Amino acid sequence: MIAIIDYDAGNLKSVGKALDYLGEENTITRDRREILAADKVILPGVGAFGEAMEHLRRYELDKVIQEVAGNRTPLLGICLGLQLLFAGSEENGGAQGLHILDGEIVRIPAKEGLKIPHIGWNSLHLQNQGKLFEGIGEGAFVYFVHSYYLRAEDEKIVKASAEYGVQIHASVEQGNVFACQFHPEKSSSVGLQILRNFAKAGEV
Numbered sequence: 001m002i003a004i005i006d007y008d009a010g011n012l013k014s015v016g017k018a019l020d021y022l023g024e025e026n027t028i029t030r031d032r033r034e035i036l037a038a039d040k041v042i043l044p045g046v047g048a049f050g051e052a053m054e055h056l057r058r059y060e061l062d063k064v065i066q067e068v069a070g071n072r073t074p075l076l077g078i079c080l081g082l083q084l085l086f087a088g089s090e091e092n093g094g095a096q097g098l099h100i101l102d103g104e105i106v107r108i109p110a111k112e113g114l115k116i117p118h119i120g121w122n123s124l125h126l127q128n129q130g131k132l133f134e135g136i137g138e139g140a141f142v143y144f145v146h147s148y149y150l151r152a153e154d155e156k157i158v159k160a161s162a163e164y165g166v167q168i169h170a171s172v173e174q175g176n177v178f179a180c181q182f183h184p185e186k187s188s189s190v191g192l193q194i195l196r197n198f199a200k201a202g203e204v
Contacts, residue, residue, distance in 0.1 A: 001025050001026065001038050001039055002024055002025065002027075002038060002040045002041070003029055003034055003035045003038035003040070003041045004016055004019075004027065004028045004041075005035060005042065005043050005065070007030060007056050007059055008055050009055060009080060010044075010046045010047060011044045011079070012028045012044055014183075015042060017185070018184070018185040019199070021192065022192060022195060022196055030061060032064050035064050035068065036064065036067060036073075039074075040075070040198065040201065040202070041073055041074070041075045041076070042075075042077075042078065043075065043076070043077045043078070043084065043085070044078045044081050045077075045079055045080030045084065046079055046080055048091060048092060049080065049083055049084065049089040049091040049092055049095050050095035052084060053084065056098075065098055065100070066098065066100065069176065073176060073202075074178065075176060076179065076180070076198050077178070077179035077180070079146060079180070081179065082172070083105045083150065084098055085097065085100045085179055086099065086101050086102070086104065086105055086150065087099040087103065088104065089104075089105035090104075090105065090106050091107070100177060101157065101172065103153045103172075104150075105149070106149065107147060108147055108164065108166060108168075114164070116147050118144050118145070118164050119144065120144065121141045121143055122162045122164060122182070123139045124138075124160040124161070124162055125138065126138050126140075126159065126160050127159060127160065128156060128157075128158060130159025130171060130173050131173060131197060131201060132159065132171060132178055132194045132197045132198060135193055135197070136190055140190045141190065142180075142187040143182055143191070144162070144182045144183070145183065146181060149169070149181060150169040150170075150172070157172045157174045158172055159172060159173050160180075168181060169181070170182055
């Protein structure tokens with residue numbers, strides 16, 4: 001069972017539908033016991049960093065996510081969910097995150113001809129042999145919607161990057177924690193393969 005964490009941050013049903021398509025049993029929940037009993041957990045999300053952290057704290061899901069990470073349960077952050085796993089963001093005047101991973105979330109710098117937010121398809125440069133990218137070729141296209149991006153402290157955890165006026169750390173993996181800045185559930189066959197690979201994470 002894959003638990004999709006519900007903290008009023010949107011994008012839940014599209015993740016659930018993608019998992020349904022893959023035949024992966026899933027549930028959308030904010031119940032602590034359900035989340036901790038799940039084989040794998042997904043933290044999706046769209047919206048503002050500060051507000052999302054307020055919701056997580058209100059439902060005490062910040063503690064649950066820390067427990068999931070500590071229990072070595074495979075955990076996948078998607079879009080805003082990736083950002084929340086880090087120490088904090090420039091958004092909302094410097095909101096604090098979950099700090100499960102080391103790095104900072106910063107605004108995509110303004111540049112002539114560059115639209116912000118970054119919305120649309122972008123190719124990936126794959127590096128450091130990411131488990132999420134097994135069976136996926138260099139230069140694969142995925143779908144992004146974001147105005148802020150990750151600068152990971154340790155580039156060894158970066159498994160995919162993208163160029164959009166600046167180098168974006170687009171996907172990271174560290175132990176049982178996985179995260180994508182892009183939306184695999186909206187990224188056609190490439191995204192489905194990424195979710196399929198996550199569903200196999202931790203299996204022998």
